[in-house]
Amino acid sequence: MIRFSILVTVLLLAFSCSEYQKALKSEDIKVKYELAEKLYNEGNYKKAVRLFEQIATQYAGKPQGERIYYFMADSYYNIEDYYLSAYQFERFAKSYPRSEKVEEALFYNAKSQYKLSPKYSIDQAETNTALEKLQVFINKYPESEHMEEANKMTLELRTKLEKKAFEIAKQYNRIKDYKAAIKSWELFLSEYPGSVYREDALFQKMLASYNLAMNSIYNRQEERLNDTKSVYNTLKRFYSQSKYLREADKMLEDINNELEKFSKQS
Incomplete structure (x- = not known):
């Protein structure tokens, strides 16, 4: 029974890989779209995003485009590619300003920038960008369910900037x-x-x-x-x-x- 279960699992994985490879090589964007969304819903963001990348521009302006661009941005976020998730969430918000997902997109755009903020001793350009994005979100959605987290991230980033400024000033004392x-x-x-x-x-x-x-x-x-x-x-x-x-x-x-x-x- 155990051997049978292992065999079934192996066969399913082989089929899944084969299906994915065929979709990558296919010229049928519908095939790519359906598998990409299936993989996304299963939490297989790394594979899903490769398919979304192939078809996104072809669906721009179409009803499915809104879903694809949001799923693509979210996939980047989930595989921790925060540079691309920040870019794609911002692009989504600008491209689909009336979408019900705009609030989420702006929040995760800011959170992606927050994730890119380095330790205090390094240049803080990313930290300043994150603070700007968070402030935009806070101003626009003061009643958001994400407000507590947004305020917490803002405080953490401001404290980081304070720490850097403090250490710079302290260095003059040392020398x-x-x-x-x-x-x-x-x-x-x-x-x-x-x-x-x-x-x-x-x-x-x-x-x-x-x-x-x-x-x-x-x-x-x-x-x-x-x-x-x-x-x-x-x-x-x-x-x-x-x-x-x-x-x-x-x-x-x-x-x-x-x-x-x-x-x-x-």
Whole structure:
């Protein structure tokens, strides 16, 4: 019985492969279309998409064209070819703006772009594109069932951009270019006022300001010490229980000691 079942399975697979190969070579677009949709419905997206690719342009403008272009885009998505799925979903939305699948197409266009977003240390052009696409979707379909996921992806991508900007600014601290570091932290805090890295950024700005002040020439030191003290006050005001408070307090003590020298000389 087991041998018989194995034999049946082998024969079915052989027939399926033979049928697929014949369809690929056939000049009958109807044969290709019917098998492509059958394979798509069975979840065999890799084979289905090859057939859809062969017939898509021939069905453009016809009633079946809408189905074919959507299935093709969805097949690319399911085989994780996100460049092509992003392109085809966007193309579908533009070609069939009245389709009931437009909302899905725009969502998966944005999600495909989200999937293409690289780790934060790499160029973030794809991340910015994904955010643009997600915002288009969110604005157009605020009541969509995909809204929660769209917002979650948006937050993740924005946090990634914040992380990249944070690490760039932090690099100036590492190489001891404190003037550039201060400017970078100010820019970061301005662009990402609600960032999850805000506390860290304020401390890093204070650290850069402190190091710049302590290594400044005499006639610039007092001003820079006061600037550092101002950053400390901001950190303390917003994060009274900051994890950096002990280190910040130690720097403040040094600052006050230095400022006291100036007050004695005045």
